[in-house]
Amino acid sequence: MIHGGRARLEQVLGRIAALPRRPELVLLRNSCVPKVIGDDLDAVARAFERDSGIPTTTVDKLEDQHASQFSAVLRRQRMAAPGEAGAKDGAAAEAHRLNLVGYPRTPAMASLASLLPRLGLVVNAQLVPDVQLEAVERYARAALQVLHDATLLDPTFEQLFGDVDLPTLRPPTPFGPARCLAWLRSVAGAMGVAAEADAVWSEAWEEYAGDWEVLREQARGHCLGFVVDGPRLAALRAPRQRTGVPILEAVAEMGFAVELLCFADGAEDAAEGLDPAWRVTTFRSEGELAQALRDGPAQAVYSEYTFDRRLTRRGKAPFSVADFAPGPVGAVDTLRTLLRRCRLPFYRRYGALLE
Numbered sequence: 001m002i003h004g005g006r007a008r009l010e011q012v013l014g015r016i017a018a019l020p021r022r023p024e025l026v027l028l029r030n031s032c033v034p035k036v037i038g039d040d041l042d043a044v045a046r047a048f049e050r051d052s053g054i055p056t057t058t059v060d061k062l063e064d065q066h067a068s069q070f071s072a073v074l075r076r077q078r079m080a081a082p083g084e085a086g087a088k089d090g091a092a093a094e095a096h097r098l099n100l101v102g103y104p105r106t107p108a109m110a111s112l113a114s115l116l117p118r119l120g121l122v123v124n125a126q127l128v129p130d131v132q133l134e135a136v137e138r139y140a141r142a143a144l145q146v147l148h149d150a151t152l153l154d155p156t157f158e159q160l161f162g163d164v165d166l167p168t169l170r171p172p173t174p175f176g177p178a179r180c181l182a183w184l185r186s187v188a189g190a191m192g193v194a195a196e197a198d199a200v201w202s203e204a205w206e207e208y209a210g211d212w213e214v215l216r217e218q219a220r221g222h223c224l225g226f227v228v229d230g231p232r233l234a235a236l237r238a239p240r241q242r243t244g245v246p247i248l249e250a251v252a253e254m255g256f257a258v259e260l261l262c263f264a265d266g267a268e269d270a271a272e273g274l275d276p277a278w279r280v281t282t283f284r285s286e287g288e289l290a291q292a293l294r295d296g297p298a299q300a301v302y303s304e305y306t307f308d309r310r311l312t313r314r315g316k317a318p319f320s321v322a323d324f325a326p327g328p329v330g331a332v333d334t335l336r337t338l339l340r341r342c343r344l345p346f347y348r349r350y351g352a353l354l355e
Contacts, residue, residue: 219256
């Protein structure tokens with residue numbers, strides 16, 4: 001926080017320029033006072049950048065309350081002259097570069113992203129949830145930005161990339177082998193290498209297929225439950241409207257039996273078009289729900305609450321969206337995790353003591 005106007009700002013910037021280890025970037029964000037007294041922060045920033053050689057960007061939150069320092073840096077990189085962004089691979093390589101946005105930087109997601117080089121593609125940058133300066137600086141070198149398809153992230157995407165002039169793709173979220181293949185096909189098609197996607201996936205999936213089938217056979221002996229009303233069931237059936245994780249679709253692909261405990265009002269309309277093999281139980285009161293949970297076949301029940309005693313008191317282990325991971329590694333790990341939830345005996349033995 002700098003108080004005292006333009007002269008004080010210039011003093012602070014002078015100290016930054018004299019640091020033994022200087023920053024790679026300086027961001028200036030204004031407040032009401034510089035606007036009111038007429039201080040030209042842009043001119044200060046330009047002079048500092050010229051004299052120090054440190055890239056400097058100003059963000060005017062008063063002119064645009066939605067302005068983001070990250071989008072400002074992206075805009076700066078796009079406006080740079082060709083070659084200034086530090087491209088080392090030449091212009092021809094840019095057509096094979098893509099950005100992954102909104103995908104977790106985890107080993108599970110890495111197992112899917114590692115298939116892209118087999119298609120001749122390069123992950124140019126990964127942004128969100130973390131935003132690294134190095135990735136921002138090379139973001140504009142890609143031919144495509146691949147966004148995680150979830151409305152939960154849409155405000156962040158709009159803030160960061162709303163004015164980025166790169167082609168955008170929202171492929172199916174890659175949870176479970178079928179959707180991983182669909183994701184790879186979608187990305188490969190957008191990058192012009194669609195013909196190779198199936199072969200690359202088949203070769204990669206061989207490493208996991210054996211474990212997947214063994215675990216899937218075990219899952220057929222277990223049941224997962226969901227407590228829903230009409231709107232909640234509709235949201236679960238439209239995963240992009242929330243986190244993008246297709247929970248119902250994923251557990252069905254894993255082979256689990258599914259029990260839906262539906263609030264009676266609107267239950268028939270909500271259940272229309274569901275898999276006929278799924279068990280649907282209706283309830284009208286908290287007492288009826290408690291009884292249905294006790295008597296139902298589900299060993300684990302979906303919940304968005306930590307330590308959900310409504311479930312554990314009835315002998316049910318909770319599971320959540322946090323148990324789901326993307327990519328081929330994530331598919332197998334998720335299946336193994338949900339099996340552990342179903343097999344956990346603790347709540348069946350001691351749930352009554354939690355009353």
